[in-house]
Amino acid sequence: MNLNDPKLTAYALDELDEPERSAISRAVAESAEAQRFVDEIRGLASALKSEFAAEIEKQPPVLSSLTESVLELAQGSGRTELSRTLTDIHDDAWFWSIARPLAIAAVLALLAVVSGVAVFSLRREGVQVAQSEWARLPGVPLKPADVEGEFQTPMDAAASPAAAAARSPSAAAPAKMSKQVASKAASLNYSVAQASVSAGLAQAPVSAVREWERFREVRAPSGEFNTAAYDHIVENPFLNAKDNPLSTFSIDVDTASYSNMRRFINEGSLPPKDAVRVEEMINYFIYDYAQPSDDKPFAVHVDLASCPWETSHRLVRIGLKGKEIATDKRGPSNLVFLLDVSGSMTPRERLPLVKQAMRLLVEKLRENDRVAIVVYAGASGLALPSITGDHKEQILEALENLQSSGSTNGAEGIQLAYKIAADNFIKDGVNRVILATDGDFNVGVTNQGDLIRLIEEKAKRVVFLSVLGVGTDNLKDSTMQKLADKGNGNYAYLDSVDEARKVLVQQMNGTLVTIAKDVKIQVEFNPARVASYRLIGYEKRMLRKEDFNDDRVDAGEIGAGHTVTALYEVVPVGAVSNPAESVPPVDPLKYSSDERSASTPLTSSNEMLTVKLRYKKPDGDRSELVERAVTDTGGNFGNAPVDLKFAAAVAEFGMILRDSEYKGNGTFAAVLEWAQEGKGSDATGYRAGFIELVRKAQALKRG
């Protein structure tokens, strides 16, 4: 094997696609030398990552004044001044001619590639004197002034060895000479940089510094360098029922956002807005919907009442209840625990918590179940080959022996876990990979898009996925949510042993046994009754209306006994509408006659909406349809079922935490009131826990 093949490095960094990857993999397996090279490159890569990360970490927030000035410029000072400034900056036509098409190309590329860039925020220490790391590095050699314009097309030069060779003799001497100069320049830069940084800090407005303090307060409650990643959420807007009569989305049984949010509040800070996904908060709680009485895998319930935060509006609740399966009726399980044992998993609330969680699950296993344990860090491996559930001691011992170290090659672990799941596949049983991680895949395939494709491909073979997230400062929430989504799975966040017990013991069958997959909901609104509507949450689950009947489009799974709840805020026709809910009218079409809006009379039906559901059996390819029409009978929130009140309280709490523009008149106090009214019998105590959490949030907001 030729060690000078760049493919070898690409392989080590997991940048190869199949079939190249397999080819190199075989070649590497045959050569000890190549294997050593790959290992070393991986070790080097992970060491580089940590040094580069430290470089970012050491960087003090010197740009705070910059942030402020750009923001002011962008928001406050109006357009003329902004464009004048921009003209000053980009006066050269060259820049625009190159940059504009490039920017467009970059945006197109972005649409194709989901990038997995880590979010670097700042560590929490106070503002301190700058250590200019890069300025101390020896600079790149000073450039002789004779090649102006060359860098505009550096690739052209590189691609043309002849041209480069022709230039090199003249440039080589200055390059050699410049070594010493560069070294001097570097030390000079260093002192200049220090001086200017101190000056910059002195000038930074107090408000800007305070802004940073506040920001770091929110983003780094653990006091450490924080690389937690949350995807930005743009909330669903109100939509005009006439122009958009159909609302289509995929169900979601994830609950991670709730327990993650709870962890933030319990640690004394409000969560970052984008960590709050309202539908996951609502679905954290189990609602008392009746089970299906027919042979359908789930029952659909719809009810409505006035909307408590905007009383002229209606709140519609759609509830799904999966069929319960008694534990002794559960098919045999083939489980593969895929555990992240990398260095970042060391803290008590990570690997040790995961071990506890797994122990709880193992206690519940029967002799016809199978368990295997795959671990991954810098290299992945099989910690326990698949054995049956009656070997509890052996399983527990294997769990006990796990230790954390090294960097994280998640992709390799995922490959191995799915392979073992496939090798031990149980027909008509539960086949599931349970991934427990802080989500920081920093070796191998670290690109989010590639990881997701990997999981998606694996999920095609009826092996389901559960993702258990742990940890705080580097929680890759967005990656894990997407993995679960694409892997036909569910995602829960473990902030305590109690949460592990809820997910893995109390709701074991729901977590393990999928009873229907690709469950999609489409609601058709009657424009004669509904002026506009808004789906609360589910922003990451929206589908196109065409996707509903397209069985190729992936959607969420529902487990045994699971409940799924979606809320719509509906503005009835004739309701007084404040500007925030009014939908701006669209200009009449010039070339097509818009029949719906003008000529066709609206239906005289009293129905407000029709809920349609499509789902597939766990091993099926064709979807089945369930439909249900709903008429508004004018119920008040005061008389609404307790569960509806509680769900409304949770939704409003989420919207307040997100500081949503749709939160209406709601306050923490109102949320408390509705939650109290909606508490019901609360056998599990989760609702009491919610009420406690709202109180804490209220106190935090005040403080």
Next chain:
Amino acid sequence: MRGGKIETGQHFEEVIKRFEIPLLQYAGRIIGDREQARDVVQETFIKFQRNGALRRDDQPATWLFTVCRNRALNVCRKERRIMYLDEELIEARDSEQQMPFDQLEQKEATGFLLRIVATLPARQQEVLQLKFQNDLSYQQIADIMKTTANNVGVLLHTALRALRQRYGESARDFIPFKPTTTKRK
């Protein structure tokens, strides 16, 4: 769009906070001057704000690094200072060059590896930084540096090989990492 302005503002602020330091480090390595790097990063963000057409749920990394790089190179051109020499030329220079450890400031605990990185050709430094500081894929790096994913692969491979070799030659007293991973049974 209703509420669009506020949303954009918030998003914009988040983008700044997320990328300003990685971009500052990046521009800093190219220009070699902190103040100018700072200006370049500021310009990049202003341009980003102005380009409101970017969809908010996109990951703006490639865009930001591309624009930041263009601006940084522009500064280099105007200042007639440093240059991205042809790779062949740099390789030639490197082969004659000893590890200049004695020239490097050593008392600060800069990462040992980063000090070796600093002795590599500029474009190799750049791919290393984009790959390992910013976790970008070959293709993203190729887009930013206006080259092909293949060439990024060659640059990274060359850089890592050089690092590995120099590490072996000069690092006997430093043990910042174990170059092999452990296999589990």
